[in-house]
Structure formats: C-alpha cells, structure tokens
Amino acid sequence: NAGVTQTPKFQVLKTGQSMTLQCAQDMNHEYMSWYRQDPGMGLRLIHYSVGAGITDQGEVPNGYNVSRSTTEDFPLRLLSAAPSQTSVYFCASSIRTHNEQFFGPGTRLTVL
C-alpha cells in the first residue's frame, strides 16, 4: 500500500492564481482531512470528509474548497491564492473519525 500520497511536494504561486493540491489514499478509509501547519500555530483543520459526497468545514476554511467524489481522493482547491496561504499542507485519512490518522508527506506552498 502507498498509504496517503500528496502532490505536489513543493509549489510556488503568485497572488491570485488558483491551484489544486492532490491527496489520495489506498486504504479504503472513510475519513479524510486537510490541515495547514504554520510556525508556532500547530496544525489547523481546513476541511474534512466523513465519506464520499460529504464534506464539512474545519477551523480555517476560508479561501479553500474541497470535494469528495470518490473514497480515495480528497483534493484541496485554492481559489485565489494569497500570501497568507503560504504554509505546509497535510492530508490525513483514517478508517473513521476517531481512529488513528495516517498522514501524507505534506505539500510546501509559497504564495508570492
């Protein structure tokens, strides 16, 4: 099993550009989530999904969209990138919400 994969590993955007961060898991997990990690702030939850077709907002959802059309994939879309979105983004999955989370390696995003 590949576990949780994220692409790209690194990305540089200009203010106003849009992009999609990809996340996929091959463990048939129902629960998937996106976090951003900033220095001194720990991990903050952006969006999460408890199953295909179901998504909900986390602590810091503004500026981000998600969809969950399949169990395997949970892409995160930045609609119009801003410098405040410069961060490291982690995707995670688990069998169900309250179980052990498996994390991807992260995407380091810089918005100029």
Added chain:
Amino acid sequence: SQQGEEDPQALSIQEGENATMNCSYKTSINNLQWYRQNSGRGLVHLILIRSNEREKHSGRLRVTLDTSKKSSSLLITASRAADTASYFCATDGQAGTALIFGKGTTLSVSS
C-alpha cells in the same frame, strides 16, 4: 479555537532522562491521541487513549488521561536522541466529527 494545548512549548533533556509533556483540552472527548512529527515530515500516530481509560502504555511511552481535569500527559522514558521531535495531542472537536490538534511540544534530546 484549538481544542488541545500542550505544555511546555519546548523541552530540552539529556539522553536517558524521562520527558513529560502535558495536554489540556476544553470539551468532552471520545478519545485523545498523541502524534510525533520529525522535522519536515508528516505526523506519525503514537498512541490513542479512550475517554474511559486512565492509563495506557506502548513501549517507552506512557499516557495518562484525567477527564475530570480535561488533561492528559505523555511520558517518554529513557529518552534517546532519536526521540527529538515535536509532539502533538489531538482530540475530537466539539461536534465529535473532526480531529483537532494542539500547537505541540518540541522535544530536544541531546547525547
């Protein structure tokens, strides 16, 4: 607002010493989890303790949970240089449908 808060923010010890870090949270939980993050890497799950458990062990790790005080502690015994990492606690959100992390404790173990 964040559900869990770790204390201390940073901890420096010598190899062989024990390291204790604490986590306090605000609302009722189903379970509490601890994760480790090595620099620049994704988080790795260490241990999960359910709300009806008071103590749990895994190798050199010991976790306690006090639901009356809404707090948990992680003890790493006989620390090694390889334990140098950031440690995070995570709890269910208020609605019980999402996992919320604290800001973490950075542990540095020197040889």
